[in-house]
Amino acid sequence: MLTNLQSLNFCELRYSQIRLIHLLKQCLELFFSTFCEQSQLTCSRQSTSHSALTRQRFKIRRSRLLEDAFDQLSLLSEEDLKGPIRVSFINEHGEEEVGIDGGGIFKDFMENITRAAFDVQYGLFKETADHLLYPNPGSGLVHELHLQYFHFLGSLLGKAMYEGILVDLPFATFFLSKLKQKYNFLNDLPSLDPELYRHLLFLKHYNGDISELELYFVIVNNEYGEQCEEELLPGGRHMRVTNDNVITFIHLVANHRLNYQIRAQSTHFLRGFQQLIPKDWIDMFNEHEIQVLISGSLESLDIDDLRSNTNYSAGYHPDHELIEMFWEVLKSLSSDNQKKFLKFVTGCSRGPLLGFQYLEPKFCIQRAGVPGLEEHADRLPTSATCMNLLKLPPYKSKEQMQTKLLYAINSEAGFDLS
Structure with a gap:
């Protein structure tokens, strides 16, 4: 019995050592990949600053922060976006605020504009039940130029990461996947709509005749009080869900909510983002690590x-x-x-x-x-x-x-x- 106990303790110790080594390996990989990205970004910034002959300067009214920034900064080329940008604020009296922008005013500008643009009240983004941000599928009902704005916001987030400015923007994991050009699946649905996920699992394990539930290959969208029915397949309004096709129905519903509904918004956001952050850089990180790069460490304050x-x-x-x-x-x-x-x-x-x-x-x-x-x-x-x-x-x-x-x-x- 003592031999068995010693063997058990040795196995537990060995298992703990293996787990510790694996954890250290993950930490080192994250540190190294982050260091590589920081080094690449620094080299890119230095290269751009050396080649930039003039700094981009903009006057932004505080009362129309987002609109003024969109009108002026969205016209910048990729090279100009990577170069120094200097901002001066115009107060409510139409006067230019005192201050020389040595970087601090631009940081203040970035903090304020990201807070305003990603606010759910503005209508471009929505929140999950866990208060995580994702594109509003109905953004086109709120803003006529919504796709241009998503491109602009993508470039703003890219600029923040490019300059090493942390912004307090907690994004939903399924949206961060879009920055890696990944496809979301059923297992990603709980982060968006846990109730819908439970209903779909109920259907998956339903033992009765599913056709009696009178379900069809359609999904009802409800945006700002307007309800509209969309077919998940051509002719879906007349295609009943049965025990034979229920798995297809479940995956089509998940795909609609996680990918299809926000495809245009995500595509334009990604195009703006990639003006400053290339895909091969972002591919070094998983979604959790990308969030850390955007908003900083999740650890307690050191x-x-x-x-x-x-x-x-x-x-x-x-x-x-x-x-x-x-x-x-x-x-x-x-x-x-x-x-x-x-x-x-x-x-x-x-x-x-x-x-x-x-x-x-x-x-x-x-x-x-x-x-x-x-x-x-x-x-x-x-x-x-x-x-x-x-x-x-x-x-x-x-x-x-x-x-x-x-x-x-x-x-x-x-x-x-x-």
């Missing part, structure tokens, strides 16, 4: 890594008493609040895949207010996401700092919060 890659200004330094207090407060926050903090200061709730040394520009903590003025110690912290900057007042206690910080990061305010 406070120590962030701290070792932080700059300080206006009187603060790494050993300042208040800075020591700040890092203690940040470590004490819940994982959700740490993500909210990161979004508050950088515009994205996730850190860069390879660590904060790749955050551009580096996170900076700046003393807020004028030294010696007591009233500044009662203000809330503010941020400038375009510069990854936290403006931190000189609070008198850890409790006060935590209260003010939690209020600020949960208020979804920013530059002028006080």
